[in-house]
Amino acid sequence: MLNLQKLLMASFEDRKYLQKEDFQVIKKIGLKFSGPNSWPSFRSYRPGYYPWYLTSEEARYLTLCLQQAIDVSLRFKDDPEMLTPPARKNHYLVRVPQQDKIGGLSWKDEWIEPLPFKKAEIIVEPIDTDRLEKIKRRIPYRQGVWEVDYFYYPNPIKEKEERPFYPYITLWVEHDSGFILKHHLAKPIECISEFQGQFLKLAENYKTLPQE
Template identity: 30%
Template sequence: MILLHIESKKKPEIYRKLLLPKNSSFSMLDEIILLSFELDGADYFNIEIVIKDGRASKEKICFSPKNVTDLDTDEELVDEWLRESGDEAVGHVIDNSESFTIRLESIEDLPKNSETPICIAGASNIHTGKMDMINLEEINKLIREVEEADSLLENLEPDYLSLLELTNDLKKLKPWQYLRDDEVVVIHFEDVDYKVFVSVIGAGGEEFGLMIFDLELGYASLAKILYEKNLTSNFFYGLNALTVSFVDREELEQADYQLIKDCGLSYRGKKNWIQFRSYLEGTHPERPNYLEVELLINVVSRMINITEARKYGWEYPQLAAHQYPTFKVQKDSGLQEIYILQIDIPKPTYECYEEISMFEKAKYKKKPKSALQLEYDLFYMPFGVESEETIRTVYPISCMLVERGSNLVIEHEMLKRHQLHKACYGHFYKA
């Protein structure tokens, strides 16, 4: 277990001590911090690593859903970044002014075999700032309830029959006759303030279906498809999306065919068989889970409405780049007013270095110059491997350092656990 001391930066006497299982992700950590400080309704953290391996660090990891270009995977592991006692991070809650120091105190052996985070100590109320007694029992009850709810969702059977029937209704409308793949629409579920982008595939007459992108995790994938001309061959290894595909019978995997059969359904003809996939960056595409199926049911239902609206006269508007027509959806009602969603793409930032002195320049000039030409490369391996650290099959990332003059491989390593590319550069930083 990892023992963390979490302390309010504004009110240092307000703190919590948390025991987290090893291999806990930052997404779990921010959820547990919000629960243990009773910050109901708060959003995710922006997390900056301040001290790593006992030294000041400039590395940053970001979980801000509003910053799509700098969004790290929510499966980054805490113990990959906080590794020595005293290592620190600063977490800023995005939708309010609270900030916390997150400090690794130690790696604990107790309690053994625990898979649930535990709050073992704390002081004061963050809302009042007073030295109130905290109720550890109540905090841990909240944590257990969230963990149990997550576990329950994992075991619920997705309603594939309803999804297949709805998707078959959409197929009969042939939405690709009314919307091109670049005429992307946004469906805004207003009651939960959740947005997805939907692209209809099929106007080209080869592949048919839908691609659905979450605003926070998936927009970077959609933007690459829409605005980058030359996508790399391994683009789909880094895709974050849900897909609905109409394929030939022989294109189905056996499990897909069995699912359709188990639901008492069957289809005839070319491009009539229905297949669903969940894509998550660096992992093998899988059939959607319970929550993803619920989302697909809602999205397919709304796309039937949108296709019918287009069929009977709605025109796709003329828009600038990164603008999309958005259909509001309220609970227990149909589509509401349309507005234009503008996605603000932040300009790239560049790290600045202090200017070196003339004396230092002179010293470097005297040093013998190396003829080495080094090239560092990262690429996904084209096969999946099972890992205990994630419930999905992952594509390993291979890291390679090559001397271009001789094509000699100086260093090579394969990472079994999926990591973002920028996290991998540290493996060869000292090579």
């Protein structure tokens, strides 16, 4: 379920798991590797998107992360208690940067509590009342129960040079028969905004409205 997370990953893999782009980077910087689990791989994970190669900004950020991970690991080797949390619950050791007078960075340890989880705001499109009223006048009949759900489609889609993404698939299903009335694929950022239009289109084409 890594496609649901937001993270940058550095790992060491067998040569067979690297892609052409990975070998191009290795060749460009003049490094050589051999043996199992010895080939470096760097990937960017974003919710709704296929694991992809790092951007320059992500590469710089991950470099800082790895440098600080090395710093903590070496100190932990000499002091295994350094990662033992203080009496306060839900606090984690974090390396915090500070900018010095000449523009460089220095780092210090801080025990920090994560911010509370904040759900993303869902922006709902205004209801097309004129179109809805036309449908209600033209289709007065109500029948059955429609169920609707949306979820990530398991196969990624790639458009031109863009990063591959997992589209949302929305399904409308008739409750009693299980018959799929309609399906719709959309980019993650467009799924909610397109929902209303797709529902109204279903009502217009199916020529009936559900009781529920």
